[in-house]
Amino acid sequence: MPDANPDQPDPANPDSPERAYSDFTRSLNYGDYLRIDTLMSAHQPVTQAHDEHLFIAVHHVSEVWLNLIVQELRAAMTLLSAGVTDTPLKMLSRVVRAQEQMTNAWEVLKTMTPADYLQFRSAFGRASGFQSAQYRMMEFLLGNRNAMLLRPHQHRPDLYGPLEAVLNAPSLYDLALRLLSERGLDIPPSVLERDFAQPYIQDEAVLAAWLTVYRDPERYWDVYELAEKLIDVEDNFRRWRFNHLTTVERTIGFKTGSGGTSGAGYLRKALDTVLFPELWQVRTEL
Numbered sequence: 001m002p003d004a005n006p007d008q009p010d011p012a013n014p015d016s017p018e019r020a021y022s023d024f025t026r027s028l029n030y031g032d033y034l035r036i037d038t039l040m041s042a043h044q045p046v047t048q049a050h051d052e053h054l055f056i057a058v059h060h061v062s063e064v065w066l067n068l069i070v071q072e073l074r075a076a077m078t079l080l081s082a083g084v085t086d087t088p089l090k091m092l093s094r095v096v097r098a099q100e101q102m103t104n105a106w107e108v109l110k111t112m113t114p115a116d117y118l119q120f121r122s123a124f125g126r127a128s129g130f131q132s133a134q135y136r137m138m139e140f141l142l143g144n145r146n147a148m149l150l151r152p153h154q155h156r157p158d159l160y161g162p163l164e165a166v167l168n169a170p171s172l173y174d175l176a177l178r179l180l181s182e183r184g185l186d187i188p189p190s191v192l193e194r195d196f197a198q199p200y201i202q203d204e205a206v207l208a209a210w211l212t213v214y215r216d217p218e219r220y221w222d223v224y225e226l227a228e229k230l231i232d233v234e235d236n237f238r239r240w241r242f243n244h245l246t247t248v249e250r251t252i253g254f255k256t257g258s259g260g261t262s263g264a265g266y267l268r269k270a271l272d273t274v275l276f277p278e279l280w281q282v283r284t285e286l
């Protein structure tokens, strides 16, 4: 008896694809639920250049991951501000994985050469990732505070309003410091009640508090775990930035950016940003 041909329909086989549902006149299917048509309708190249598809796709997937990251950060922060630490750790782990996906996207984009890029570069004028509202939201939530970065969103109150609200509220790190204070560690009122719209300034008392945690992790286990998770997040944040810079340099060299900055010089300077300064410093002190 010859073996059944795997290419032949075989409705009797429980693993046959013929068992799958095929009538969707009255029920939601994959594309309906996920609104794939709507999603794909955003993919609108404005030139005939082959690589513009790649350029748009990588930006789109990055924005989808940013959307998830912002959701997770917001949810984690709501719980942290209520003193809950276990579920936020899980959410931050997800943020870390999503950041990895964003960083890996550079590998795909790097297949585009400078000549490929020049075929469509002039088509998008002044548009730049610098104007990504979701990226700024992520940065503001993480604590990179700079009111100037709101300016490109002035013409969109629906984007400007939520960004401004987050700029003026405690960041993820501010909430972590609040938690340290609630655990009985000495965090000065000048830190706890600082003007949140201003960049965070490293503080000796905060460093001393983290040192206490890092010298006795068992006693302060949840805040210790949180601190290490924050290091993971900042580590990945830096990796994304570094890979962006390298991709920019290999694609446009040292030309000015479409968003109006010096380009690679601006991005290189941004690499100096430190989100959770005492958590890096504490390693030196241990």
Ligand code: HEM
Pocket: 058, 059, 062, 063, 109, 117, 128, 129, 130, 131, 132, 135, 244, 247, 248, 251, 252, 256, 257, 258, 259, 260, 261, 262, 263, 264, 266, 267, 270
């Ligand atoms: C070849 C591709 C790319 C080039 C040449 C490029 C170039 C640049 C340049 C020159 C800047 C500085 C701002 C300005 O435009 O003046 C910038 C900023 C930015 N780009 Fe890109 N970019 C590329 C791909 C991407 C992708 C795929 C994303 C994903 C979302 C992205 C997100 C951003 C963000 C968020 C900023 C602001 C960074 C900050 O202010 O710290 N870029 N880009």
